[in-house]
Amino acid sequence: MRSDYPEVFQDPAVVDKYQHQVYAPDTYATAVNQRQRRYLRDLVRRSFLVRRPVQHDFACGTGRAIRILHGLVRAAHGYDSSEAMLAKAAQVGAYASLHRVDPAGPVPEPVPSTGPVIVTVFRTLLNADESTRDRAIAFAARILPHWESGLLVVENHGNRSSLRHLRHRRHAGVPWFDELLHSQVAGLLARHGFRVIERRGFALLTRGWYSRRGIRRVAQVVDSLASRVPWLSRWAVNVLYVARRTQSPTGEGGTAGRA
Numbered sequence: 001m002r003s004d005y006p007e008v009f010q011d012p013a014v015v016d017k018y019q020h021q022v023y024a025p026d027t028y029a030t031a032v033n034q035r036q037r038r039y040l041r042d043l044v045r046r047s048f049l050v051r052r053p054v055q056h057d058f059a060c061g062t063g064r065a066i067r068i069l070h071g072l073v074r075a076a077h078g079y080d081s082s083e084a085m086l087a088k089a090a091q092v093g094a095y096a097s098l099h100r101v102d103p104a105g106p107v108p109e110p111v112p113s114t115g116p117v118i119v120t121v122f123r124t125l126l127n128a129d130e131s132t133r134d135r136a137i138a139f140a141a142r143i144l145p146h147w148e149s150g151l152l153v154v155e156n157h158g159n160r161s162s163l164r165h166l167r168h169r170r171h172a173g174v175p176w177f178d179e180l181l182h183s184q185v186a187g188l189l190a191r192h193g194f195r196v197i198e199r200r201g202f203a204l205l206t207r208g209w210y211s212r213r214g215i216r217r218v219a220q221v222v223d224s225l226a227s228r229v230p231w232l233s234r235w236a237v238n239v240l241y242v243a244r245r246t247q248s249p250t251g252e253g254g255t256a257g258r259a
Ligand SMILES: C[S@@+](CC[C@H](N)C(=O)[O-])C[C@H]1O[C@@H](n2cnc3c(N)ncnc32)[C@H](O)[C@@H]1O
Pocket: 005, 006, 009, 010, 058, 059, 060, 061, 062, 063, 064, 065, 079, 080, 081, 082, 085, 101, 102, 103, 104, 121, 122, 123, 124, 128, 132
């Protein structure tokens, strides 16, 4: 967990590295992103049958989640504390209204929208500190007051119950090596009145498998197949959690459970 998390992404060099090296073609992150794209586009098509949602992407960075859902939403809003990240999002074609928000203080005000909503919080919870995690989910709760309002989708890219955990001793004290348990993510969401209704994993194998030329193809096939089997998310390195508010539109609690 990093206490300087928002500051790190103010640096244009970090932003360039994120977009052009971490998400270069053929990287582990890009392979995971492609599988997430297939899953998310299907999720939106089957979950919003009557009206397409408006997307609110918190800590949107370069607009990866916005670009994934392009064409399936009525409008998109990206919120981020880094001007440099927002500039890169516009440059790489994130079709959205982009908003700079303060990194701390009161929970940012979402742009009002009508009809169903999908809130995305990708690749942020793992390394952010507790208060940023809480702010992100509190922000989602403002736009999603009850279970009929829409969906919240959050990413954990360092599930502790995965092969990645085998490296935790070697990486002890390394600021970018955080881990999150499924129960921690579910607990964070529950604190803000959300219940996880679906969970999907997008890589059982770790980054190292993708950097060895001989086995990269095999790793891609294994992870691609695994990403189609929901229960394997238990041991996946990279996981998406889909949640709804437990509150019913009439104010009663505990009604979530439909996708
Ligand atoms: C690793 S990037 C993820 C970007 C994008 N969501 C993705 O999945 O590619 C983390 C992002 O969180 C943003 N961020 C960090 N702290 C924040 C805060 N307190 N409020 C809003 N955004 C924040 C950073 O500026 C950065 O763009």
